[in-house]
Amino acid sequence: MQEKVMHVLEFDKVKEQLIKHTSSSLGKEKVKALIPLNEFEAVLVAQEQTDEAATVLRLKGNIPLGGLVDVRQTVKRAKIGGMLSATELIEVAGTLYAARNMKRFIEKMVDEGVDLKHLPELSNKMVICQELERSISQCIDDNGHILDSASETLKGIRQQLRTTEARVRDKLESMIRSSSATKMLSDAIITIRNDRFVLPVKQEYRASYGGIVHDQSSSGATLFIEPQVIVELNNTLQQAKVREKVEIDRILTLLSGEVAEHSDEILQNVYCLTEMDFMFTKAKYAKQIKGIRPSVNQEGRVRLYKARHPLLPSNEVVPNDIELGTDFTTIVITGPNTGGKTVALKTLGLCTLMAQAGLQIPALEESEMAVFKAVYADIGDEQSIEQSLSTFSSHMVNIVDILDKVDANSLVLFDELGAGTDPQEGAALAISILDEVYNRGARVVATTHYPELKAYGYNRPGVINASVEFDIATLSPTYKLLIGVPGRSNAFEISKRLGLQERVIKTARAQMSDERNEVDSMIASLETSKKSAEQEMREAENIRKEAEKLHKELQQQIIALNNERDALFEKAEQEAAKKVEDAQKEAEKIIQELRKMRKEQHAQVKEHELIEARKRLEEAVPVFNKSKKQAANEANTKQSFLPGDEVKVISFDQKGHLIEKINDNEWQVQIGIMKMKVKEKDLQYIKRPQQPVQDKPLATVKGKDYHVSLELDLRGERYDNALMKTEKYLDDAVLAGYPRVSIIHGKGTGALRTGVRELLKNHRSVKQTRFGEASEGGNGVTIVELK
Template sequence: MNQKALRILEFDKIRQQLTDCATSDPGREKCRSLFPSTELEEIQKMQAETSDALRRLLRNSGFSCGSVHDIRPSLRRLEVGAALTARELLDIASLLENTARVKAYGRHDRQDTPDDSLDSVFDLLEPVSALASDIRRAILSEDEIADDASAGLRQVRRSMKSCGEKIHAQLNSMINGNLRTALQDAVITMRDGRYCLPVRSDYRSQVPGMIHDQSSTGATLFIEPMSVVKLNNEIRQLEIREQEEIAKVLAELSADASAYTETLRYNYENLAELDFIFARARLALVMNATRPEFNTNGLVNLRKARHPLIEKHKVVPIDIRLGDTFDLLVITGPNTGGKTVSLKTTGLLTLMGQSGLHIPAGDRSELSVFQEVYADIGDEQSIEQSLSTFSSHMKSIVSFLEKADRNSLVLFDELGAGTDPAEGAALAISILSYLHRKGVRTMATTHYSELKVYALTTEGVENASCEFNIETLQPTYRLLIGVPGKSNAFAISLKLGLPESIIEDARKQISEQDASFEDVLSSLEENRIAQERKEEELKRLEETLSRRETELKNRERTLEQQKDQILSRANEEAHAVLQDAKEYADQTMKEFRKFGKAGVNSAEMERKRNALRKQIDKTASRTGVKASEPKQPGKKPRPQDLTPGTPVRILSMNLKGTVSTRPDSRGNLFVQCGILRTKVHMDDLELADEPEIITPKMTRTSTGKIRMSKSASVSSEINLLGKTVDEAVAELDKYLDDAYIAHLKSVRVIHGKGTGALRKGIHNYLRTQKHVADFHLAEYGEGDAGVTIVEFKQ
């Protein structure tokens, strides 16, 4: 990748931003040396590392390599057997401590966290904690070695301390004794590493010893008394031994470190690499960048791309395509409209992507791997361009024109400017045609209308323009691919106050063909704006419809839930009502049976029936069911009409049945209602057309009346009185079959009491019938031991 393109596209500023994101000197060094790669495999690897580091930072932002110093010179000294200084050993300990911290950061906190491309780098880190602990225990600082660094050093320092205490004791006795008047100050000082006393010069003879120094005035002499010379000499010897012991400690620690030179080198390099990778991730976080997709077929598709060196609140995202249906893009439009920014955005994001950096663009943005990026971008704002400027641009173009191929990206800014417009336009078209024939991916900005026409009429070449708001005289910086741009010079001048007469005169100066072409562009621009407004309105309507559809679905879901709740409550209430009615009916039946056994009169039973009817009406009102309209009164029966088998309706109970016995002298008789045989008064009866027996065998006649089939008209009881056991069983067998087919729940078998032989034979027969669920003797008042109630299986 040529350095000129890196400089023109300001890639060095991106490298500086990346360097600021690193936390260690080795990491910053790698950031400063970042260079775009041309190998797809390497680019994909670096992009994956950046993505994985970004995910880790989003989970835990606490990554830092700390103050990692360059230990490579120290490692080379260890390899030749040299001893390191305390500072160098402390740098090694710091490196190992940072290694341990970074390795701990690299461990996955959760079992479900997937492995990524950084795991292998974290796994290569070896903290060697024992070596770091030994160094920290022995070396307190660059200038201080711990007493416990070795046994010899501990012993020497104890001796030094003891000797120093003896010197202080002797000198203090001299200060507090007869030499008090001879001293300038009653203090003990150090000169040349030896203990001395400040003696007044006129008392020199009273203090025998060695003079080590004197004051600037000569009034004070610093004398080492003879009595402590031997002790001072001993301290100096101990100090030499101390340095020897310190040298031994450093040599031993250096020997320990030399066993891990390769490990230390790998730790240093891997920490630098991790710091470099996480710096790329931090930069992506700052830029709100995403990982681009890469291809090798020259396709560029940037979605919502932003120039990374423009402030976030000012930059306008743009969509840029190149290499799909066209390989040459001609961008036109007014000055300061964003044409050059579009070029630089494409070039700089390409360099960033091939350097393993995420790019400030939308998801699914695509970049191609280019072997070279050539850029000729000058100052398009200058209105005074000399021949030398044109020559320098042309020299730059010539330098890469022959080198560019299908794997190159070429960027031209104001191609052909700086010379005669006609010649410049012709030259620009020729250069672009040459690159187009070679299949070079090219982007060029221009003001020339000839290039707009060239893009419109040449296959594989596309126009683009930077949008400009004529009303506000401000560029919108939107890049519109497929639409050639206008210079808008006349419109801008008119808005700025230039007289209209001058503008009209200027219009006459341009050719009719150019004016017609500008009118076409104006029409296209107006149509585009109108189309965009329609699309925005359609988008707004779609969003409204989508929102309302969602609301309706939510409302429907809510109604369904409410319906289910209402039905559930209704079922519960209905169940409770039915349970109450059942319990009341059961209680009433028990009382009816009790009344039958006790011989209670019909008036009392009538009162109970009325109470039951009221309870039924009350139940109906609780369930919200409208009470049925009272039926029209039927035909009142006469005593001679009430023969056994006559269908009647019991008014008080609204039940249908058949007469079982004729009325007695009081008008009371028995009526069979299903399995219920009850005693009623004839005044509580009315004649019915037929008994209401609900079975599957019912059919409807042409008159609409319901008739029962043979099996459905079976009586609910059979009379076997006076028959032998064999005769009774034979007749009973056929009757039970008919009754079971008619779906009767139970029947009455009348066999009488007698000797009990007939009852016993019938019971033995009933025990052998599979469709008989149970049988038992009738209750008192319903036949007692002379009648057996048979219940069928349902």
């Protein structure tokens, strides 16, 4: 990507915001070097890394990256035999601590079942050097001071230092407290000069103390004297300090050698922690701008839903939908200044750069971005006094450079194309430039004032007009982008609202050509129709969502009711069966007693009479009807299911056809126009088609049964009637089970084609669409894949 383009689109300002979220100087360095990638696989990996870090932040809220310092030069110096300072060693220990902490954190998340890929890969590369970390922390405290416990020698030396220093202070304190001190000393304090303890003595009493003069005051009235009685003690103190420094250097040298031994592991840890810091920096920024991970493609297809410019305040910026690269590859945005054309242009360009840099974008879910090999932009006033270039000349120099490089894998953004020269020539030049870039296959968005370009979008396939909405009532732009509607100046309406006399406005209108007035009227009508359609679409969407909600609730209630009913039936059967069983036991008991009586009392009860009595008791046992589920289960054990079988869904008491088996326990069932998952135990086999067509999918057999054609011809139909026919045909095709159908709308003016494709885009049963191949009818036919 060109540095100039990144500056024009303000990608450098995005990086400034990113830097605020880094945890170390290493992360800042990584952000400063960030540039958009142009390889699809690399962009995909970068987006995966950001999304993975965002998942961790969402689950844990924060990460333990504290202690990370850039110790690369420090470690390299140790590697070649250099002695590190105590501060540098503490920084190394802090980095080792950060690696250990981060590795443990990621391993714990993996153990918890969080689906991570890139973070565990980095974590596995890190090496824990806990012995080195412990050695440093045992010798040096957090402030970089060597501890007494670093060695027994150092401990002894410091003990001697403290004892000697105490003796020196005691002697000097006694001298300060003497009766003559007040007269001979400038101040009753002990001070230090040249790292030796001294007293501030007045000039005239120099001889009274003897010893060595180390310094004097600026006026010369005070001398800083080391009294003769403490010279020897100060010498002992200095010798101990020299031994202390030698011992400290020895300890630092040993620790530096340990760092050198682990230099490769430490540098590897630094690299991994830097990558992690960068990943979480991007994730934190995504959270700030409420960004989402866009899906990316290599086909030059862009779909932005409610996209916002990331550098504008979220409570002020107006989100816009921007689509490019499907039905059209060029957008021409017309309209007056200060309407938001340039912001829309920059939003697309900046979101593209951000997505290719692995950053999430401020838009709604399901937004899609293309990966371009290059992004070119000609935006803003680039007048150059030094080069004696006018605004027009500066733009043309830039455009010439773009035309030298642009190809089918490019995104080109033109702001005020052709401006700064004669309007007629500028418009002609703008059209020619757009044609050149369009013919090379690039994706193009251009803004312009020229009314001649409003017709450009109607005369060329693959090109569409757009504008920014303007509210006449408030005389202000709404900054909402309207795809498919060319802009108008609104000069007459604004002038009228501001109080310009009606006769002046009428005179001005008379100067306009009839053709221009008709175009403005058409644009106004389009704007009104688009607003009305959007409002109706929102209302329809709300109704659809409410209907889906009610449908789900009703399904759940029906299932719950049927389950409760079956449970009650089964409970009643069990209770009745128990009562009968009890009655049988009681009857058997009675018969046993009768036999006993016959034997004991020679009663005249015959055996065949007992048998008949028992038979009557058995016949008295009630026979229960099996529940629907039991009956279905018994039927299902006798008959295995196959796709195409007609079945009954017991819970809903509805008939349908089996489409496919989802798993061992579930089938997808078509009931009318509705498809749903149903448990196999909730299905009752009815029948199987008598003569299934061999080697053809089920959808073909059902399509024949329903007598639905594989194509719908709308040529010659009125617009509204054609849309109604299309809607009904789609429902019939879904009912017939067709996977793909063709809709013939012709080429003509393009109005019918646009309306049909708009309907298909929003239809619940349409999976995707494309124009027909040359052999299929080209742009006059739309091939529809159904869900």
